[in-house]
Amino acid sequence: MAALVAGAGAGALALSAGAAPAVDITVDAGTSLGTVPSTGVGLNTAVYDTYMNDPSAASLMKAAGVRQLRFPGGSVADAYHWRTHTVTGGSWAAPGTDFDHFMATAKRVGAQPIITANYGSGTPQEAADWVRYANVSKGYGVKYWEIGNEVSGNGYYGSKWEVDNHADKSPREYAKNLLAYAKAMKAVDPTVKIGAVLNTPGSWPDGVKAAGDNADWNHTVLSVAGKSIDFVIIHWYPSGAGTADILKTPAQIAGTTSAVRSLLHTYAGPHAASVKIAVTETSSAMSPAQTSQAAALFAPDTYMSWLEQGAVGVDWWDLHNGPGKPTTVNGETDYQDGGVLSVGGCSGGTCEPARETPFPTYWGIRSLTALAQPGDTMVKASSANPSVAVHAVRSSNGGLNVMLINKNPQNAAQVSLSYTGYTPAPGTVRTVSYTKGGTALTTATRGTAAAQKLPPYSITTLRLKPSSAATHTDTPSPASTPNAATPNAATPNDAAPVASASGTIGTRAQATAVGAPVGRPDRSNTAGGLAATGMSDAVTYSAVGGLLAIAAGTVLVLRQRRSRATHGG
Structure with a gap:
């Protein structure tokens, strides 16, 4: 051989x-290895995406077997106020992308929502009011609620891309507030499931102890809240210098899952078996391939590897994003666009195909419809x-x-x-x-x-x-593996999954028709090669580097990622 x-x-x-x-x-x-969950194949959406509710996008998501949609979109969630459809800090939310419009699209797609409550600039009461509106007033039946996006990116460990207006930004304070959110939200609807933000094992800042702390983020948060939460949240952005590297990374998922379950067994006790793992953001964004064939191969391998390890859902980043600096990967033009559908933008004199044209990544996800x-x-x-x-x-x-x-x-x-x-x-x-x-x-x-x-x-x-x-x-x-979930799929001509990456928007002037998803510091770990991700507001992130998207008419320009040393990782 x-x-x-x-x-x-x-x-x-x-x-x-x-x-x-x-x-x-x-x-x-x-x-x-378990049964395929109804929430297995997911995709991220964002309030800065003007095209989020395009009927053609909904039809393509449905055809791809997407059964879960995440809202309101990466780091912007920690600045988004659902009732007023506004974003803290001078950023913006596109017209027609509010919660009710999102839910109408989710219904057309046949997908369940997963909502990220505003931890950074919100309150437990604001989150409880959202639950009341969603599940009592409107009867939407939203089951899964994350408390914050990538909260450890709030500057506590030196790098800041996440909005967090709390005076105390420590993991212990997050855990204490997490319990307050859960109490307020479950008082409105006891059936909702509350999720805690963890750092991806092996990826910065996992394992980092701030001055005066006895433990890192994951150990601290779970020691306080492990017995009270319903699921934990992982964002998985493996890094690779080339396409060969990124295509090998799904083999790491079993070890990452094992590390998370070990933490749960340590801190959640008998409750550990019922705590689910949700991968609410993932993609090949930390590799050379984002819209070319290698990304298409990576997507179903990643979905299935997580689901076989028991993840309750996997959400790709994201529906629309915008082109970066186009490059050639294995003979194909790669537009460096994190979305699964084109926005029709141009960058460096190279233009994407027409808006809502599926990239190969979309077809990789849709391939799951033939499987399960x-x-x-x-x-x-x-x-x-x-x-x-x-x-x-x-x-x-x-x-x-x-x-x-x-x-x-x-x-x-x-x-x-x-x-x-x-x-x-x-x-x-x-x-x-x-x-x-x-x-x-x-x-x-x-x-x-x-x-x-x-x-x-x-x-x-x-x-x-x-x-x-x-x-x-x-x-x-x-089999001797954890309860697993799998991607959803229908007949070969039906749908399949799509998943995630964080997004935040800059100022309104920086937003394009799609919005301005921003990048994340490269937090790759030399041992595991993983890179967790996050998004920042335009001002903060310009100093950190990453995938900040800025507007040039209807063109999104993605800034080059900087090295890990830039953000102190």
Whole structure:
């Protein structure tokens, strides 16, 4: 078997020359990693996005199987006042992007909302009033509520990108206020679920102790509030110098999840098993690829890896963003746009496709519709070569779907598959694929359940039927992993997921038609290679660096990220 090496330049996965490598895939359909949650496949929206409620965007989200939408958008949430639809600090919220308009879009998409309550410039009473309006007055039934966005980015550890007007910005004060928010909100509706903001294990400022503190953010917050919260919040932005690096990072998710669960077991006691993990922001923003094929491959691998580890939902960043400085990644133009749909903007003389055109990342997420639907059972699957990732799901109709992701941009992969706990029907099989340069998912009948040839840089899902000789009465047995959730998917022509990254807006003059999502400091950790993210207001963030988007007419310009040393990480 050819050796896997990191390529030069864009960092593509490269194999030694020769025939397509043979990759052995094993699927254990008799196991269970949990069922696909109804909130599994999510996407971020933002009040500064003028196009947030475009009917065409709603149709594309629905077709992509998006079942959860986050609002009001990254760091702007800590400055946003829902009742007046205003933003603290001179920033702005676009007309027609208020809570009721957002909920109308969520209903059209068929997605559940997850709301970030304003911790930075709000109060427990403001949050409780929002719950009352949403669930008592309007009957929206909003279940999940985060308390703040990336609160540890409030300057307490030296870097500031998050609005926090509290005099005391310590983790202990956040935990104390978190309990006050939870008490006020649950007094209005006891059924709501309250989430606490954690730092991603292995990513700055995880592990950092401020002067006078006995512990870091995560240990302090959970020691105070661990027994009272319903879920914890992780933002996962893995970093990589090249596309090969970023495509390897989903393998880190199991370790990150284990670290979070260890904290919960330490501080939540018997309550730990009921505390969920929500990944409310993730994307490939800390890599060279954002709109090119590598990002498309990264997306479903990331969704499934988190869901198999028990995440209750994964929210991609984001619906719309705006172009940065275009570059070429593995022969494709990458607009450096964190959105899954184009805003039609231009940067450096290069213009994106027409507004609401799906980027490859969108199609990567939509590929999940061929793999799973809420309620389907995720099962164990493994690959003998990291150049091909695999995920498998037992569908409620007795079928078995297997997603194969060939991470090699140049070479096809010859895949041999074996199964336990399931006997596929003989003959050719139906496949649903997304290949480099594609503008749709492609359905075909080719190969068999035992052998497939995967095109370079492609996503291929086998939709297998059981052999008529099989009894199909076996029930998958739980695997020795946490309760898991999976992306939602419908038929190949239906939808799939989309996820997240933080956004904040600058002054109104800096906002474009889409708004001004701002960046985050690169908080990558040399051990884990992860980078948590956050967004700042324009003034603060100009000193910190990051993905600050500013307007030039209808053009968004993304500033270059600066090194970790810039913000003291």
